Structures are given as C-alpha cells and as structure tokens.
Amino acid sequence: MMGTILAGHFQLQDEIDAARQALHAAGFADQQISSFFLNPPGQHDTFGPGGDRARSPGAKDTPAGLAKGAAAGGVIGAAVGAVTAPVTGPLGPVVGGLLGAHVGSLYSFAEMKEAGAPEAGGENRAPPRPPGMLIAVAVTAQSEAAALAVLRRLGAHHLERAEGTIVAGDWRDFDPLSAPRLVA
Structure with missing residues (x-):
C-alpha cells in the first residue's frame, strides 16, 4: 500500500x-x-x-549530424586527394576521402555539442x-x-x-x- x-x-x-x-x-x-x-x-x-535509458536524451540528432559531416568531409577530402593524385598516386583520393570523412564527422559532432539545443519538452523538467x-x-x-x-x-x-x-x-x-x- x-x-x-x-x-x-x-x-x-x-x-x-x-x-x-x-x-x-x-x-x-x-x-x-x-x-x-x-x-x-x-x-x-x-x-x-x-x-x-536506451538512448541518451541529448543524442537524438547525432546519427544524422555525423552522417552529414562525414559525407561533406569525404567529398572535400576526395577532391583534395584527386588534385594531389600526381604526387600521392591512385590512393590519394581514397585516403583523402577517408580522412575527410573522419574530420567532417568530428567537426559536425563538436558543432552539435556546442549548439546545445534543449530537447523538446525538456525545458520544464x-x-x-x-x-x-x-x-x-x-x-x-x-x-x-x-x-x-x-x-x-x-x-x-x-x-x-x-x-x-x-x-x-x-x-x-x-x-x-x-x-x-x-x-x-
């Protein structure tokens, strides 16, 4: 009771x-x-x-943000790798794309963390x-x-x-x- x-x-x-x-x-x-x-x-x-919880309350945008950052970084990295291909050889665009994707995902993660937008309905908790x-x-x-x-x-x-x-x-x-x- x-x-x-x-x-x-x-x-x-x-x-x-x-x-x-x-x-x-x-x-x-x-x-x-x-x-x-x-x-x-x-x-x-x-x-x-x-x-x-199954998922951290503030992490709802993380997968989309990381994918967006990785895609943008990958494209830029691949482009830089293609430009340097005469010096780096055929692996230049591949390595550039991978490195760019990694840096892009880290940048987008830091950007989302700094934004610090409150969760919907979380303000009155x-x-x-x-x-x-x-x-x-x-x-x-x-x-x-x-x-x-x-x-x-x-x-x-x-x-x-x-x-x-x-x-x-x-x-x-x-x-x-x-x-x-x-x-x-």
Whole structure:
C-alpha cells in the first residue's frame, strides 16, 4: 500500500546513521526507514545493457549530424586527394576521402555539442536528484511534521516528498529517474 515518504540527502554515512537514530528517537520504526546511496544520473543501471535509458536524451540528432559531416568531409577530402593524385598516386583520393570523412564527422559532432539545443519538452523538467546518501521515512499525516523537523534539524538537503512503499527498510518502488517533489 503506497503512502507518503519524506526523503533527504546527506553527504556522509555518519550523517545517515545520526538521522536514523534521531528518527528512531522520534518514534519511527526501523521498518519505516530506508537509506541507500543514490548514483549520479545516467548510472542507475535501470536499463538492461546499463545506464538509465536506451538512448541518451541529448543524442537524438547525432546519427544524422555525423552522417552529414562525414559525407561533406569525404567529398572535400576526395577532391583534395584527386588534385594531389600526381604526387600521392591512385590512393590519394581514397585516403583523402577517408580522412575527410573522419574530420567532417568530428567537426559536425563538436558543432552539435556546442549548439546545445534543449530537447523538446525538456525545458520544464525538474533537475535530477543529486547523487549521495539518501534517507527516506514512511510517514502519516500525523507524523510528517516530526520527520521533517528531524531531517531539517540534522541538515538534510534536497528534502522531497514522494508516494511509495517502504517494506522492511527497503523503498521498493523508488524510481531514481522520477522528478523529485521538493519540500519548501
């Protein structure tokens, strides 16, 4: 059964241990508390081959951009190789084309990276959770203020409220890719 969960980030394991003890002292059972290390974005291993997604969100234009750069560079390189054919021999246009394609693809990749155009719909996205130690506690309407006071007093940062289930100290339905709902 899903309920409300409050979570806060700390930098050190000792801070997590102190928060766990303070939450116990405030009346929260060990089964209601979950703590774990949260990996940086892209390193959650939620996708089969590794990582978070099948495709990097900012890489949607990469195949077309690289092909365009490689084609343009290849044509220019082959033309230069053809002009130098009397000196380089029959391999001049081939080597020139290959070298030009490589340089063209690198140039187009750098150009796409510098453009930095945001993804469609990405402008309004909440920033991802920061990596580090996370402690979460299942709360009720009556106990939420007490848990929030404990976490704030101990210096938790990026406090968030979520819906989920903590069973035997494990936040089973935690989604590292979900947008955090920060507590003001």
